[in-house]
Amino acid sequence: MNNNALSQPERSKRDFLKILFSGGLIALVGSVLYPIFAYLKPPKQSEVEVSSVKVGKLKDIENESGQIIKFGSKPVILIRTTQGDLRAFSATCTHLDCTVQYRKDMGMIWCACHNGKYDLTGRNVSGPPPRPLTEFRVVVQGEDVFVSKTS
Amino acid sequence: MKTFLQKSYRWVDDRVQLDNLVHFMGKKYVPVHRHSIWYYFGGVSLFLFIIQVVTGIMLLLYYKSGEDAAFESIQYLMSKVEFGWLIRSVHSWAANLFILAAMIHMFSVFFEKAYRRPREITWVTGMLMFFLALGFGFSGYLLPWNELAFFATKVGTDIAGVVPVVGKPLLVFLRGGEEVTGATLSRFFGFHVAVFPGIFTVLLGIHLVLVQRQGISEPLGISHEHGKELKTMPFFPNFLLRDLLLWLLVLNIIAILAVFFPWELGKKADAFASAPAGIKPEWYFMFMFQTLKYIPAKVIFIDGEILGIMFFGVAGLLWLIVPFWDKASARGKQNRLLNYIGLFVVFYIILFTIIGWLA
Numbered sequence: 385m386n387n388n389a390l391s392q393p394e395r396s397k398r399d400f401l402k403i404l405f406s407g408g409l410i411a412l413v414g415s416v417l418y419p420i421f422a423y424l425k426p427p428k429q430s431e432v433e434v435s436s437v438k439v440g441k442l443k444d445i446e447n448e449s450g451q452i453i454k455f456g457s458k459p460v461i462l463i464r465t466t467q468g469d470l471r472a473f474s475a476t477c478t479h480l481d482c483t484v485q486y487r488k489d490m491g492m493i494w495c496a497c498h499n500g501k502y503d504l505t506g507r508n509v510s511g512p513p514p515r516p517l518t519e520f521r522v523v524v525q526g527e528d529v530f531v532s533k534t535s
Numbered sequence: 536m537k538t539f540l541q542k543s544y545r546w547v548d549d550r551v552q553l554d555n556l557v558h559f560m561g562k563k564y565v566p567v568h569r570h571s572i573w574y575y576f577g578g579v580s581l582f583l584f585i586i587q588v589v590t591g592i593m594l595l596l597y598y599k600s601g602e603d604a605a606f607e608s609i610q611y612l613m614s615k616v617e618f619g620w621l622i623r624s625v626h627s628w629a630a631n632l633f634i635l636a637a638m639i640h641m642f643s644v645f646f647e648k649a650y651r652r653p654r655e656i657t658w659v660t661g662m663l664m665f666f667l668a669l670g671f672g673f674s675g676y677l678l679p680w681n682e683l684a685f686f687a688t689k690v691g692t693d694i695a696g697v698v699p700v701v702g703k704p705l706l707v708f709l710r711g712g713e714e715v716t717g718a719t720l721s722r723f724f725g726f727h728v729a730v731f732p733g734i735f736t737v738l739l740g741i742h743l744v745l746v747q748r749q750g751i752s753e754p755l756g757i758s759h760e761h762g763k764e765l766k767t768m769p770f771f772p773n774f775l776l777r778d779l780l781l782w783l784l785v786l787n788i789i790a791i792l793a794v795f796f797p798w799e800l801g802k803k804a805d806a807f808a809s810a811p812a813g814i815k816p817e818w819y820f821m822f823m824f825q826t827l828k829y830i831p832a833k834v835i836f837i838d839g840e841i842l843g844i845m846f847f848g849v850a851g852l853l854w855l856i857v858p859f860w861d862k863a864s865a866r867g868k869q870n871r872l873l874n875y876i877g878l879f880v881v882f883y884i885i886l887f888t889i890i891g892w893l894a
Contacts (some may be wrong), residue, residue: 412783416786419617419618419622420593420618421622422617423593423616423617423618423619423621423622424593424596425617426616427615427616427617474672
């Protein structure tokens with residue numbers, strides 16, 4: 385390229401073409417990438433908001449037991465203590481999202497993934513869990529046991 | 536920016552001797568003559584294959600295999616996923632254009648006799664890729680698990696079952712049982728997304744490396760062999776830019792087709808429903824399908840179907856190994872007979888495809 389030989393109008397024409405070309409290129413790349421990224425975004429799944437779940441009959445739940453129940457799309461653990469109290473907590477470990485279980489031998493809620501332990505009030509007592517388990521409300525109406533969100 | 540790029544280049548060059556490659560690519564040229572137009576179709580086929588890989592992987596993110604989920608997952612993709620209709624339509628249209636571009640590429644190579652010594656392996660890998668492309672088309676067609684796909688697969692696998700001796704086991708292998716069921720769908724899914732792409736990629740690698748190693752073929756009679764001066768054009772950047780311009784054009788054609796003629800999904804497959812009226816195979820199977828219709832049920836004592844399938848099998852094999860029996864082209868002589876055979880094949884395919892479409 386010999387810049388001295390280029391007269392002024394010619395250079396502006398070259399600049400104009402450069403802008404046109406690179407602008408077109410950016411538009412092309414944009415119009416290809418936009419649909420791709422929009423496509424990769426998963427569509428919103430309409431989830432039914434669950435506020436209360438019927439677990440079953442009170443007489444079917446033994447003392448010193450724990451069971452996982454479906455609360456919408458989330459697991460909830462329902463515990464019946466030695467005294468026969470009913471308690472429910474989110475069954476999702478606060479450490480890294482594993483699902484916890486009731487251990488009769490320990491009398492605790494235990495997470496198998498990293499040996500996290502919670503007592504029967506949901507408090508994190510040993511191992512890696514940083515926070516207590518979220519508590520749910522248990523309501524007994526006649527024979528039936530319901531679990532609902534505490535709000 | 537410039538110095539950063541230079542530094543990066545230097546860094547890589549120190550380790551893998553990029554300079555040799557750059558020097559080699561700088562010397563790469565494309566012959567310029569009356570038939571140069573045909574050099575573009577290999578690149579177009581490559582571009583369409585790349586589109587298939589990209590859109591195929593994207594479809595995999597939402598597709599669910601299995602007879603209870605496949606159709607519904609495509610329905611969801613087409614209606615709920617943003618641009619899902621676009622990605623699927625691009626995949627379907629590009630598939631058809633890919634077969635078309637590969638056909639044009641194949642016939643142009645055939646008529647230019649570019650398969651002659653030393654390029655026999657390039658031809659054979661290309662032909663195997665073409666057969667694989669038909670396999671891609673056949674297996675991918677079933678994946679949405681709709682009515683048309685279901686019957687196309689029934690008919691196609693049934694035809695394979697007619698082949699003497701190996702027919703029955705082949706049919707069972709293809710269907711994953713006696714009938715077209717969810718087992719067939721799982722199988723075709725596996726072929727379509729794993730087996731075929733794997734083999735195809737290896738063949739494509741060989742094909743492209745050979746083109747680089749041997750350079751681009753020059754037509755008989757124009758080449759150095761006849762002591763004529765050959766006009767050439769550098770591949771970088773001249774030919775490459777022309778290539779890219781055509782790719783852009785093809786991308787636009789696909790976009791137009793996908794937007795104005797989005798691919799239908801139709802009805803979900805039902806093993807106990809009658810075949811819909813007017814059902815047809817995909818256009819690239821049409822000429823074979825149509826031929827089978829014209830062969831009488833019994834020729835002397837052989838089944839017409841068997842005869843047709845054997846005929847296409849033998850013809851395909853001869854076509855695959857043409858570099859090895861076309862001795863004249865290998866010696867640099869014109870082979871008129873082969874041109875006539877090629878022309879006959881082209882016209883036959885066009886004629887029977889049209890007849891099939893109008894029928």
